[in-house]
Amino acid sequence: MSRKPVNLTAADGYLTPRDRVWAAIRKLREFSIGDLESESRVNRETIKSYVSGLHKSGYLIVSGTDTRRVG
Numbered sequence: 001m002s003r004k005p006v007n008l009t010a011a012d013g014y015l016t017p018r019d020r021v022w023a024a025i026r027k028l029r030e031f032s033i034g035d036l037e038s039e040s041r042v043n044r045e046t047i048k049s050y051v052s053g054l055h056k057s058g059y060l061i062v063s064g065t066d067t068r069r070v071g
C-alpha cells in the first residue's frame with residue numbers, strides 16, 4: 001500500500017507561518033533563509049527559528065560550500 005501525498009492546505013484554507021515555510025522548503029529543496037522569506041512571505045526571524053529547530057532535530061542538513069544555503 002502506498003501513501004497518498006499530504007495536502008498542505010488546512011481544512012479552513014489557512015496555513016500557519018510554519019506550514020508556509022515547510023511548503024516552501026519542500027518546493028525549493030535547496031534554499032537560503034532569504035529564499036524561504038520570499039517564497040513563504042513569513043518573517044525572517046520566524047523562519048530562522050523554525051529552520052534551526054529542523055536542523056537540530058536532523059530534518060535538514062547544511063550542504064555545499066555556501067553556508068547561507070540549507071537543504
